[in-house]
Amino acid sequence: xxxxxxxxxxxxxxxxxEPVFSKEELVxxxxxxxxxxxxxxxxxxxxxxxxxxxxxxxxKFGFLPPEVIRLAADTLGIPFSxxxxxxxxxxxxxxxxxxxxxxxxxxxxxxxxxxxYDMLRYLEEKLDIREGETTEDGxxxxxxxxCLGACGTAPMLQVTNGPYVHNLSREKLDALIDALxxxxxxxxxxVTLPQDEDDLGGNRRSDAEATEVGQxxxxxxxxE
Amino acid sequence: MEMALFGxxxxxxxxxxxxxxxxxxxxxxxxxxxxxxxxxxxYEALRAVLTREEWAPGKVIEAAKASGLRGRGxxxxxxxxxxxxxxxxxxxxxxxxxCNGDESEPGTFKDRQLMEYNPHLVFEGILIAAWAMQxxxxxxxxxxxxxxxxxxxxxxxxxxxxxxxxxxxxxxxDFSSDIVIHKGAGAYICGEETSLLESVEGKRAYPxxxxxxxxxxxxxxxxxxxxxxxxxxxxxxIINRGAEWxxxxxxxxxxxxxxxxxxxxxxxxxxxxxxxxxxxxxxIDKVAGxxxxxxxxxxxxxxxxxxxxxxxxxxxxxxxxxxxxxxxGSMMGTAGMxxxxxxxxxxxxxxxxxxxxxxxxxxxxxxxxxGTGWIENLVTRIDEGQGTxxxxxxxxxxxxxxxxxxxxxxxxxxxxxxxxxxxRFREEFEAKCRQSIYAVA
Ligand SMILES: Cc1cc2nc3c(=O)[nH]c(=O)nc-3n(C[C@H](O)[C@H](O)[C@H](O)COP(=O)(O)O)c2cc1C
Ligand code: SF4
Ligand code: FES
Numbered sequence: 001x002x003x004x005x006x007x008x009x010x011x012x013x014x015x016x017x018e019p020v021f022s023k024e025e026l027v028x029x030x031x032x033x034x035x036x037x038x039x040x041x042x043x044x045x046x047x048x049x050x051x052x053x054x055x056x057x058x059x060k061f062g063f064l065p066p067e068v069i070r071l072a073a074d075t076l077g078i079p080f081s082x083x084x085x086x087x088x089x090x091x092x093x094x095x096x097x098x099x100x101x102x103x104x105x106x107x108x109x110x111x112x113x114x115x116x117y118d119m120l121r122y123l124e125e126k127l128d129i130r131e132g133e134t135t136e137d138g139x140x141x142x143x144x145x146x147c148l149g150a151c152g153t154a155p156m157l158q159v160t161n162g163p164y165v166h167n168l169s170r171e172k173l174d175a176l177i178d179a180l181x182x183x184x185x186x187x188x189x190x191v192t193l194p195q196d197e198d199d200l201g202g203n204r205r206s207d208a209e210a211t212e213v214g215q216x217x218x219x220x221x222x223x224e
Numbered sequence: 225m226e227m228a229l230f231g232x233x234x235x236x237x238x239x240x241x242x243x244x245x246x247x248x249x250x251x252x253x254x255x256x257x258x259x260x261x262x263x264x265x266x267y268e269a270l271r272a273v274l275t276r277e278e279w280a281p282g283k284v285i286e287a288a289k290a291s292g293l294r295g296r297g298x299x300x301x302x303x304x305x306x307x308x309x310x311x312x313x314x315x316x317x318x319x320x321x322x323c324n325g326d327e328s329e330p331g332t333f334k335d336r337q338l339m340e341y342n343p344h345l346v347f348e349g350i351l352i353a354a355w356a357m358q359x360x361x362x363x364x365x366x367x368x369x370x371x372x373x374x375x376x377x378x379x380x381x382x383x384x385x386x387x388x389x390x391x392x393x394x395x396x397x398d399f400s401s402d403i404v405i406h407k408g409a410g411a412y413i414c415g416e417e418t419s420l421l422e423s424v425e426g427k428r429a430y431p432x433x434x435x436x437x438x439x440x441x442x443x444x445x446x447x448x449x450x451x452x453x454x455x456x457x458x459x460x461x462i463i464n465r466g467a468e469w470x471x472x473x474x475x476x477x478x479x480x481x482x483x484x485x486x487x488x489x490x491x492x493x494x495x496x497x498x499x500x501x502x503x504x505x506x507x508i509d510k511v512a513g514x515x516x517x518x519x520x521x522x523x524x525x526x527x528x529x530x531x532x533x534x535x536x537x538x539x540x541x542x543x544x545x546x547x548x549x550x551x552x553g554s555m556m557g558t559a560g561m562x563x564x565x566x567x568x569x570x571x572x573x574x575x576x577x578x579x580x581x582x583x584x585x586x587x588x589x590x591x592x593x594x595g596t597g598w599i600e601n602l603v604t605r606i607d608e609g610q611g612t613x614x615x616x617x618x619x620x621x622x623x624x625x626x627x628x629x630x631x632x633x634x635x636x637x638x639x640x641x642x643x644x645x646x647x648r649f650r651e652e653f654e655a656k657c658r659q660s661i662y663a664v665a
Binding site: 044051082086090091149150161194196213214216219 | 367513564572
């Protein structure tokens with residue numbers, strides 16, 4: 001035996017990880033298959049539809065364990081290894097199960113200056129978990145996020161790759177957690193432009209349920 | 225009227241901006257709906273280019289050149305020139321636009337407002353550019369976090385197809401061009417143009433070595449032009465009002481309306497539309513209501529985390545355009561401006577910026593993958609009081625080793641803030657360092 005084999009640089013698992021989903025669960029419905037077919041038709045190659053297919057799969061299964069990645073790959077007729085590489089490149093594809101509500105608290109740049117870390121630490125204390133962890137009841141995961149493109153309403157967070165919650169304060173976080181515990185997701189909030197406040201009385205969209213405008217940010221207490 | 229008001233380079237230095245009439249986001253209720261947009265003259269520019277002799281594709285590119293429009297995605301490259309790089313049409317070889325709505329540069333949040341409030345201006349701009357370069361399909365790349373806005377745009381895009389304004393035989397002409405929205409999934413690097421192409425192709429988004437440039441080999445090896453969302457939204461304005469009008473708005477060498485995203489320690493943060501070439505001091509003091517709570521300004525970052533920070537004493541008379549900012553020692557970037565008040569700890573600020581780049585490096589190039597980590601560690605060490613004066617010089621040396629030595633500009637974007645923040649706030653860094661036994665360079 002060569003030295004290399006006696007001292008392997010990586011330790012290989014002796015068997016594949018136990019799948020989370022059973023064979024019966026691992027299917028796309030006819031409607032979903034049709035949707036995936038429609039994604040394929042938008043691109044010249046089937047590989048290109050993999051990102052949209054992952055989004056659909058994550059909606060359905062909640063996260064992307066290897067067997068779901070394989071299902072997506074097989075449905076598109078592309079190699080599993082290729083699909084796996086894509087899934088692991090992007091942070092919004094969850095490779096492991098997370099809480100029902102993932103709270104991505106922005107602590108980047110503008111949010112850092114405007115109390116993003118205050119909000120993150122407050123949530124950690126309130127839910128008794130650290131950044132990156134999930135509560136025991138499986139309801140909440142807290143994550144620190146990079147700039148989410150809503151710096152004018154800093155500090156802010158995003159709930160499970162979905163709605164943004166702007167102009168955060170401790171009171172707003174309390175209300176958010178209560179609402180989420182009651183199964184109520186925050187609505188879409190249209191962030192109005194300061195110039196619209198002057199010219200249009202604020203909201204320019206008659207179909208927006210809720211609006212907010214950037215507020216004078218608080219002074220950050222914890223600045224990390 | 226605007227022409228007279230903004231027809232010279234000094235425009236930003238007077239109060240003329242106060243009477244500026246918004247063009248990218250005009251104050252029209254429900255402008256995001258197809259009917260309202262059309263009711264306000266929307267898609268007339270598209271109709272004009274598709275049906276009028278004088279708007280042959282080459283003429284549209286000429287108009288883009290004459291307008292002086294420069295990219296709003298960060299690099300400020302002249303748009304008309306970029307369009308002219310597309311090779312001649314070859315039968316059987318598709319041509320693409322990749323429209324960049326990744327908007328992940330920290331401090332940047334203007335494309336989102338445009339996509340929400342005036343999506344049809346973006347679509348119309350895409351289609352005009354598609355005509356100019358004879359494009360088969362446009363992939364509009366939007367960051368995955370903008371899920372709500374993607375849904376919103378999908379709905380408007382479906383209407384556009386229903387009405388025959390996109391897809392096959394647009395407006396009954398012989399011209400066909402598709403628009404597909406591509407949803408990202410959380411990776412800053414996808415904003416880099418060649419990384420974006422890889423992502424649309426459904427791959428790990430590693431930036432490509434240039435050349436070949438996207439115009440030669442872009443999506444699936446075919447000619448492709450990458451433009452920012454706001455850049456393309458300017459196209460209908462240029463057709464409707466004329467290249468001369470556009471060239472007369474704001475700064476002479478960097479003209480046009482622009483969306484300034486102002487955030488940080490100001491009274492009234494948000495996205496504002498004004499001409500380029502505004503005085504930075506006007507934007508902070510008059511537009512955004514001044515520094516929060518009457519505090520003094522310490523520093524600003526004029527255009528997203530990648531551009532050099534300016535000390536408050538460096539911004540007197542500086543305007544928001546490439547020329548003036550270069551002289552001042554910074555860049556226009558995305559015009560996402562961050563203001564910091566006198567209480568801001570610049571070491572902690574830089575520490576967070578370095579963490580961002582370390583997190584977002586794709587890892588392809590050693591100087592970037594390793595360098596961003598080293599930088600974060602060194603700045604963290606200094607911030608925690610464990611650094612030495614020599615660390616500051618190591619940091620600057622690291623920047624030398626990263627700049628211009630990698631596949632894409634992320635490494636440069638990571639190095640610039642380090643170099644400039646240390647140079648411009650050296651006392652703060654030194655104050656946190658332990659006195660070193662090494663000589664100070
Ligand atoms: C690391 C990195 C990230 C970038 N992110 C973005 C982005 O999020 N949005 C964008 O429009 N351009 C971004 N750019 C710039 C693009 O590479 C490209 O220059 C731009 O989209 C071209 O469009 P324009 O000429 O219309 O500005 C980024 C560049 C780099 C190096
Ligand atoms: S410079 Fe950094 S982000 Fe860009 S390709 Fe190299 S490793 Fe990736
Ligand atoms: S810095 Fe938090 S949203 Fe941009």
